[in-house]
Amino acid sequence: MLRELVYDAEDILTDCLLRAEYRKEGFQCCSNFTPRELIFQYRTGKKLKDINERIKKMQKILTAYFKTIGQQSIHDDRGSMGKRWTSPVYDESAMVGLIEDTEKIIGWILPENRMLHQVGIVGMGGLGKTTVSQKIFDSKQVVDRFEKRIWVSISQIVRLEGQNVCWIWALRKESVAIDMGVEKARIHQPRILNEEESYALFCKIAFSSNEEAKQHPELEEVGKVIVKKCHGLPLAVKTIGGLLKSKAQSTEVWRRICHNFHDALTTKESENSVMASLQLSYDELPIRMKQCLLCFSLYPEDSEIGAEQLVHWWVGEGFIEGRNTSTTMELPFDYLSELISRCLVEVVQRRGYDGRAYSCRMHDLVRDLTIKIAREEGFCCFDDQGRQRPSARSRRLSFTNEADLRSMNKKSRIRAVLMMTSSPIQFNRNIAMFTIKSPRVLDFSKNKLENICIEDLLNWISSLERLASLNLSGVSALKELPFSIGKLRNLQLLVLSGCNNLQK
Template sequence: MKIPDPVVNVLVQDLIHQLYTESNYILEFQTHFAEMKTQLNHMQSFISDADSIKEKHKTVKTTLIDLRELTYEADDLLIDCLIRADYHTRRVSSSCHHRFSLRQIYFHYQTGKKLSGINNRIAKMRTNLSDYVTPILGRSSDEDAGNRTIRWTSQVYDQSGIVGLTEDNSRIKGWILANNEVLHRVGIVGMGGLGQTTLAQKIFNDTHVIARFEKRIWVSISQTFSELDIMKSILRQVREDDSGSDTGEMLHRIYQLLSHKSYLIVMDDVWSTANGWWDRISNGLPKTPGHSSCIIITSRNEEVMKNMGVVDARIHRPRLLDEEESWSLFCKVAFMATKGICKNLQIEGIGKEIVKKCQGLPLAIKTTGGLLYSKTSFSEWKRICDNFHEKLVTEGNSSVLASLQLSYDELPAHLKHCILCFSIYPEDHEINVEQLVRWWIGEGFVHERRSETATETAYRFLSELIGRCLVEVMRRRSYDGRVYSCKMHDMVRDLTIRIAREEAFTSFDDGGRQIPTMDSRRLGVTNEMKFHSLENNSKIRALLLMDSRLIRLKRNAGLAKIMSLRVLDLSHVKLENIRVYDFWRWISSLKRLSCLNLCDVASLIEVPDSIGKLWNLQILILAECSNLQKLPASITTLHKLIVLDLGNCPALKYLPRGISSLSNLQELYGFKPASLAHTESCHFGELKNFIDLRVLHLDINQESIIEDEELGALADLQKLRVLLINAENCEDVNILEKLNKLTPPPHLEELYFGHYHGEATPDWINPNSLPELQYLCLEYARLVDMSPLFWSSDGGNSWKVEGLCLKFLPRLQVEWSRVQGVMPSLRYLEVSHCYMLQSFPCDVVNLGSWTKIDEESEDGNLVVDTINAQKSVMNN
């Protein structure tokens, strides 16, 4: 199986992007970086061509490997130069005297020498690729065209190989047969090997479906399809001459042949709607009143479905088979000679163990059954069970991974890099999405895009991977589907491991387990790992704690010698056996570090001044450090920070004054205003300087000082979209009065307000002050009613809120009809421990929810559902 090279392509693109956006600030090396931009731009034209032939030509493959290493080296140099330039810019601005030290002169000499060497090597590689690739491509283009493999499916299916599709079949048939629209669309979407085509075949050949439609047409959409091929396929199936090459004339013939008829068209395995081919074909299909026709679309990409006009309520997502269904399907293939019956109890036991490893994926089950069909001895079955993933690839003709490979091949370059990150997580690991997103940003896989922050871009990338059925959602927010955790099917994980190993993205042993080596670039740390092999590693960029809760750090060995990290995630780690001095000495030596996550490190009491040396730091997570008492003033010098998370740190009483100098912050959690007891702390008014802030979490306590002139500070935050206010223990009348007089941000979309001791909501929580609010959460409060302004629409605005959450409000007395009256757009409600609410359409004592079903749903009725409790953002 050919493994494409996503890493080189993405690395070169990313380096070029950084050279255009960043290198102009490094005046002393501008000439070197300008030449590098030119060389890489020229090199890009050869990379894709070289990648297509690298498996057959060792020289090309070696050159691409060398280019990958060189690009990493150049990226490190660029970061080092940017950090040093930033440092000297600050020194110059803080002092009128500036002179070059011997150390700086030496750095300039060495860096210039390295950059010249890199440029020379890139130029030589470009020449080699040009001389070598062009003639090869000229000789092999015709041969490759003749050997190109096209996936093709038909409407014919094997009835004996279908298991677990009864409910799926009934549901989709119900959509089709009960619908009287002139032309409606149904979608079936899922990961490769899940059985979308099999399900479509079953429906296509169903007797009721055959009776309903006068014409049935099956179109298999290969990855190399053309509009002409599609039209010829349709014409052949309606027994019409398919000669000609004029697509317009062919489409007209199709229109005439299907006019005044009810027809069913299956568009199977659609990968893309690029170039508008579908719009042209669908617009040319007849839509005859009185004749109900249907189009069924199968795909691995949910976005493709929606682009083809399938509404969400008509998209079916086939599930994985359960244990009983998996065994039934396996038996039909593996024991075909005995009519699907296993007559050996010993083999049955090991067989069920093997089937569990397929995790309900039909293609994997059938492939494994076929692999074992001719094997009769227990020892052979045991051998395959013990080496399941390896045997499935080598003895199963790679059919499973080859199928999944198609999904990977279709990914754009930026998503290929992102999906390889999943390879470091252990099998069946539930992945914290926030950790994953922070990693992508910290290592530079994701950048800001116009008005979209890096975090927003990262979540969008994840949504694309989910929409392409390569990543499975485990937990998500009910209101808007925001994903909290996810996982990857073992078969997809096997594919990412295979590619990650081939491209030196990270290091694995033959069994697919991560191993630390001197060439490792990324590690997911587990309890079994030993770090001695990392002592000479100068390449590792990301180190994330998986299931380990205890690490050992010796001053002159293992981890302590790593200096190249961009991402360090030690969340939940125990530091009992580590000298705090050695720990922070190591961290402060990581000059390139961009993301540092120390969430829930209970023994962390104080952050030292040395953190100010991390000039490249963009993300700092110290949330839930229950014993953290103090932050150094040097934290205010980390000007690249875009995320600072100090949420749920109860022992931390204040933030240092000058925190507002972090003007690039986009997310700030745990902001604590000044108090009389801590005169060196930051003031509430400093908030107005965070002009790029999108997310803000405020902790207001009994001792907080908010001056009258500071009440409008939030109103200056034009980009703020999410505001969380925790007013725990604020019983003082003066504090309550100040909270009531705040002026909210003008474009707020989500508001979480908790632990409030007033009897009515603050006056500013009203539709006129919050005209763009979409989600409102009120929790852990003594509220009796809402403010009169909450119910008022005198200013002409009504609430645009779509999601409402009311939790632990035992005294609140509100009628459901009144809520609906002022919130006409409300479509999701979540309630818990609100004993005095009246006539609400869900449980108000325990955790209940209500969802307004879209008009596109099956019956348009409202649904009341009780769901599991989710962790509240404001809780504790």
């Protein structure tokens, strides 16, 4: 497999660069005449020979399949970056055609003085249920009317004690809302957008302003053809609009996208215009940005994802290719901003003075797509229900409980490990995770690691020569970093914020 070949080649290159670094700094253990160095050279030589043989085989396979290597749609990573981070935390452009929906539901809630309001918003994916719910949740009338508000994924279990509480449920099936006790008269289904509303929403996304839209009348005809294929579903309109915003505003480019959209709609795998627009938007991403998007597949459904955690992961795995004009940390934020602009990622919180995303989340349909692609491309291992299932082929692991750790294959070649739970996790030197030898990224920032032997953890970490990003923020047991951490010559990022007991 080509991806595995690239991973193995990258490992050899990293090891050689590290060994050169050791020699440069005068480490005695790296003398050319020591047994350890001779063994390293011998083993590296065998690996290189194997890699070269695999490259020759791969070349024959590719030559057999492709008579000519056409130039793939080459994307300039710079694209239209630099004019991002412009929309507010709540994007009012998404409200085209949904204003009457919010007013209707708020009208149901406010006049009555019930102890508990139950309102259901139902409909197919991409219809705007979450958008309507957000608008209601954040509206001034609701904020002033209710003492307590809580936004929670239906997959989570929450108990909230108190009075005067309002719940807004966004569901796909009316029967589910009725089973939850919602009166049929309090169940609302947002309508699909008409053609005029669809095109208005499209223009708000595809162009920076109304003035810019008016400057390109030649695009109106093809734009309306594209919008018609969205069948009035807001998410499809927004996604295809976000895609075209990143492209050159020429009739030729827009017609190509229109044609590709038609092809995506006619494939058996595409259930509707939403999934077709999402797939097309993914296909049009630069290759490095595709890898960044697939990282979202490892986060639990409806997670609020910290932007810095994502950025550190991308840098640690080498998904970001530096440029002279941007620092290592600036460019990944540009990537994230681009994914947001294309409506593949949603902002939860932004920084006030420049609009940079603090945190984000992913629509459940986009997440479904990333899981599907991540499984197909071997980015991560999932079962048919979209749950992670670590195997020997796993390259990335996010775990939410101890069961995830126990099910991990001891022969796995994990490149990134992320803890996704704040619940206590029992670590000991016998767990499978401690057998991982070559991770690039370790992130334990979601957990204080209160029930572990910190010495065992640090000894294991200090042995990970290829480690590039380490996040131990908030780890309460961390009092001192060992001197051996200095052996990690490949380490680029070390995050220790919130380690309140750190002394040395």
